[in-house]
Amino acid sequence: MKEKISLSKFTLIISTLNFLLFHYGFFNFVFENIDTKSFNGILMIVSLLILMVIANFFAFYLVLFLTRIVGKILLSITFLLSAISVFFINTYSIIVDESMIGNVFNTNYEESSSFFSFKLILYILFMGILPCIFIFKTKIEYPTVKQFFKTWGLSLLPILLLVGINAQNVLWIDKNSKYLGGLAMPWAYSVNTALYFVHKAQENREEIPLPDAQILNNEKSVVVLVIGESARSQNFSLYGYEKNTNPLLSQTEGVTHFPATSCATYTTAGVKCILSHNDSGDLYEILPNYLDRTGVDVIWKSTNSGEPPVKIEKYFNGNDLRKDCEGEDCGYDGILLKNLKEDILGSTKDKILIILHTSTSHGPLYNTKYPIEFEKFSPVCTSVELGNCTPTELINAYDNTIVYTDYLLHKVISELQDLEGYKSSMIYISDHGESLGEKNLYMHGLPMSIAPKEQYEIPFIVWTNNGKTKTLKSANQGCIFHSVLDFLSIGSPVLEKELSVFGK
Incomplete structure (x- = not known):
């Protein structure tokens, strides 16, 4: 024994x-x-x-x-x-x-x-x-x-x-x-x-309702809000990056970009901040729920997760989108753009908000987030153990996700440009940034008090067919809620026009 x-x-x-x-x-x-x-x-x-x-x-x-x-x-x-x-x-x-x-x-x-x-x-x-x-x-x-x-x-x-x-x-x-x-x-x-x-x-599991809003006119207007994943602004050539990661957006008229920061370095808090009218920490009625209740046609499509409770009829996650999907886009974020124009033209309402929640730059396998034709920079990192890759391989793989993002955003803009009789806008903002080996840190999620700038300096890109955007020295995720309401001509007691990026 x-x-x-x-x-x-x-x-x-x-x-x-x-x-x-x-x-x-x-x-x-x-x-x-x-x-x-x-x-x-x-x-x-x-x-x-x-x-x-x-x-x-x-x-x-x-x-x-x-x-x-x-x-x-x-x-x-x-x-x-x-x-x-x-x-x-x-x-x-x-x-x-x-x-x-x-x-x-x-x-x-x-x-x-x-x-x-x-x-x-x-x-x-x-x-x-x-x-x-x-x-x-x-x-x-x-x-x-x-x-x-x-x-x-x-x-x-x-x-x-x-x-x-x-x-x-x-x-x-x-x-x-x-x-x-x-x-x-x-x-x-x-x-x-x-x-x-x-x-x-x-937390307040039941949303705190916002004051009733109203649609101020019957002008046909559409906003496509694209929520990026793990995209940091320093790897966008629009922001001065030496590699041309934005070959399409850089040549597109009506595109404006703003220096911006995120509220947090992880998805749940970042997305909540994007969709909220303020960053109080309370669970107030979020943008899609609020506008849906107001009478706006709201559509949510996602290949990601981590958003607050979205209470709208037209909510589609990755599994919903892939059910009857055919072609290469089914395995990538290109699936979010399927039937985009048809969704807009098929709407019976004057005001439309479409939210596309992407996962394009989520690590660690950046090389799996884009079709092979977007592998503009090589060699690339193919390991989940990012420290085993050379800095060049890791940055190349990540940069290719930005090239693919550039393509997706340009495609959204092209679809909106083809519409007749609509005031339209594309807004892109990331949930947070990403560390790629700087200071031996990878990915994201550090507390904001100690997080490096790579994890919170994010791209904020806007296109509109009427060209009316402000010149801002800095912006943050809190601008999104107010910009969308302002562009769609939604009157609300919580609207702060000074936070909108639209208007001169």
Whole structure:
């Protein structure tokens, strides 16, 4: 019969294993952001090393004593989740904060499956499954209640002592709390998942209705609002990029572009901001729902996800659009443009809003987001592990998604130009930007307080057949709601014309 080991010894082994396997990113950040040659810096590093092991011992010891076999199951789950988390931390330099947890719960299968790789399997196998086998095969001798409280209480003392002697480092810890909290396992995802659901429960799940609006005239008007995905302005030649990623838009009359920033660095918050009349954080009635209620013909087509609740009759997601689709466009965002002109001409209403929610520049497999004929720049990155690609390969693949975006937007404009008797406009804005290896960061999702400009400087491109757009030094996603209402001649108490890009 296999000899049992004490609960305290088992917990210490597991806590040390958790520290060794899952905290390279945590301490890499600490070493890069602290003076390792000063006494205070050395004290901080040693304290964090000890604190990481003891804090997990404190929590694991409690859970295992109280729940026994259930505790083993919970512990195994944390190792599996930590293995997956550190794969993304080490591969894409993300941090697991509350917004990243929101991304996880709002990611569809198509997006999540694009991250699958052999490296991910190795992480799950060696950092997740093998520790789980050890956890379940080990026989534990549980202490008496008195012994438990004695050991548990003694483990609390060094935690309090370490916190006390590092009082002078409180400002540094507070300044870097988002990074530290998003890299410590299993606290990063366990605490932030709880916070995510608490804040979700606090949100107004029923939209706060906006004051009634009215259509001011019967002039036939149409706006096609294209919501981009992960597009950053610095890779658009319209914004001065040295590579010609906008060969069509740059030659199109009536196109204006504005320097713009996003409200956030992840889709759910970015799209909500685009569709809202203000960035209060409350769930007010969003643009498509508001205009649909007002009498505008609103159509939503999406190959993406993460939008607030869209409550209109003509809502079509990727599965709806692909049902009877034939041809190359069915696998790309070109599917969103199918029957665009027919939708407009078939409308019985004077005011039309069509929203196209794209996924064109979503990573990591940028090379799969465009048809091969749009591979203008090569060689391209074909790996989900972006750090394995050369900077040239990664940028080329991403730039090709911008070339394809240029084509899609030009096609929308061409369709609108063919209409007779309509005042028409195309508005394009991205939900957020994208990091492509700068500062060893990839993709998006960092908190705005620490996010680099690549993740929030976005393209905002407008075309109109009457040429009446303002000259703005800067804009943001909050301009969209007011611009659409203004262009369609919708009167509303919440309309702020100074935020509209239309008019002289």
